[in-house]
Amino acid sequence: MTRLSGITPSGHAHVGNYLGAIRRWAREGAQGDLYFVSDLHAMTTAYHPQRLRARARELLATLIASGIEPNQVFVQSDLIREIGALTWLLECTCAYGEAARMTQFKEKSGTDGKIAARVGLLTYPVLMAADILLQGADEVPVGDDQEQHVELARALARRFNSTHGEVFTVPRAVTPRAAARVRDLADPTRKMDKSATDAAGVIFVLDEPDMVRRKIKRAVTDGLERLEYRPDDQPGLANLLEILAACLGKSPREVADGYPSYDSLKDAVAEALIEELRPIRTGTLSLLADIDHLDKIRAEGAIRARERGQHRLESALRLAGVG
Ligand code: AQP
Numbered sequence: 001m002t003r004l005s006g007i008t009p010s011g012h013a014h015v016g017n018y019l020g021a022i023r024r025w026a027r028e029g030a031q032g033d034l035y036f037v038s039d040l041h042a043m044t045t046a047y048h049p050q051r052l053r054a055r056a057r058e059l060l061a062t063l064i065a066s067g068i069e070p071n072q073v074f075v076q077s078d079l080i081r082e083i084g085a086l087t088w089l090l091e092c093t094c095a096y097g098e099a100a101r102m103t104q105f106k107e108k109s110g111t112d113g114k115i116a117a118r119v120g121l122l123t124y125p126v127l128m129a130a131d132i133l134l135q136g137a138d139e140v141p142v143g144d145d146q147e148q149h150v151e152l153a154r155a156l157a158r159r160f161n162s163t164h165g166e167v168f169t170v171p172r173a174v175t176p177r178a179a180a181r182v183r184d185l186a187d188p189t190r191k192m193d194k195s196a197t198d199a200a201g202v203i204f205v206l207d208e209p210d211m212v213r214r215k216i217k218r219a220v221t222d223g224l225e226r227l228e229y230r231p232d233d234q235p236g237l238a239n240l241l242e243i244l245a246a247c248l249g250k251s252p253r254e255v256a257d258g259y260p261s262y263d264s265l266k267d268a269v270a271e272a273l274i275e276e277l278r279p280i281r282t283g284t285l286s287l288l289a290d291i292d293h294l295d296k297i298r299a300e301g302a303i304r305a306r307e308r309g310q311h312r313l314e315s316a317l318r319l320a321g322v323g
Helices: 015-028 039-043 049-065 076-091 096-100 103-109 119-134 144-164 209-217 235-248 252-256 262-289 291-319
Strands: 004-007 034-037 073-075 139-141 172-174
Touching: 004 015, 004 119, 004 139, 015 049, 015 235, 015 262, 034 049, 039 049, 039 076, 039 119, 049 073, 049 262, 049 291, 073 076, 073 291, 076 119, 076 144, 076 291, 096 103, 096 119, 096 144, 103 119, 103 144, 119 144, 119 291, 139 144, 144 172, 144 291, 209 262, 235 252, 235 262, 262 291
Parallel strands: 004 034, 034 073, 139 172
Antiparallel strands: none
16 A cells, blocks of 8 residues: 655745654654655746755655655655656646646636746646656545645546556545644744745744744734633634644643743743754754765665656556557
8 A cells, every 4th residue: 555645845844844744754654655755846836946956855854854764755856757758648638627627726826916827837736646646656645725636636547547548546535634733823823834935933844943942932822811722712822732732742732731821831832842853953954964875865765766657657658659
């Protein structure tokens, strides 16, 4: 059984990515799971090439430093030729209307009227289908916002198989056990976001301890006296309690009891988070300091992922009458 998950280097990894995804992959993942840095997904809107390259490398290092086995990771663009070829076959299997009705496309293409939406934003779910189908993934853990894309991958796999011959595993979307959505510390109505324009409310995995303390100290709280876990009425406080609970392996309600004031709670959150992130931060930095070693892991990951997909791609090209 293969389960495939990706993370996009659209910015530096933050505590939401770590607690909500990466740490769980490392702790709860099974041996057949695959994790990839989806750098091609970060190109559908304006981006900076050097930064993209640096962040892809940084995220790869963070995945490994977090405890994911090096033989389970790869970087998507290392397979750009294979994925590009399969994307084209799948684009020629996909109806325009199917791609155009994706909610994420409608939302993101409408956000800035001054900049024309790129065709890549329209076809990105097809690229995602290619990632999934190339690796023969059985399961793709996704949040609500990505379920529609896995549905598209299922539809394309079925259509290709019934038109040309059985090549692709039809993947299933699975909903991971609910993880608290870490919210922005400066605006707890929003989720913590890699590409947030203001980083004051975002704690990055590589932030230095003093920076973590400063950001937590400035976190918006709700001005109410009682330190209770009430996410609807006190989202700022609830966010801090959820972060602390995730670090201590307790429930937010349990941890809420222990602190007489916001200040003492914030100190505890900062220290717990610094301890939680310390090995990830130092591990990431030491992998980044030994680029040859990291590049070797990366190259081996690319070879493995390419080999996994090779026969599917070749069969698909042959059955489609090309290549
Ligand atoms: N705030 C969050 N709390 C909990 N989990 C989160 N994830 C993202 N933000 C939070 C989880 O991280 C994994 C990888 O996410 P992604 O690379 O697909 O990015 P995203 O979900 O689009 O959100 P980001 O990281 O904030 O990036 P941008 O700014 O590009 O939107 C996923 O499992 C996701 O659920």
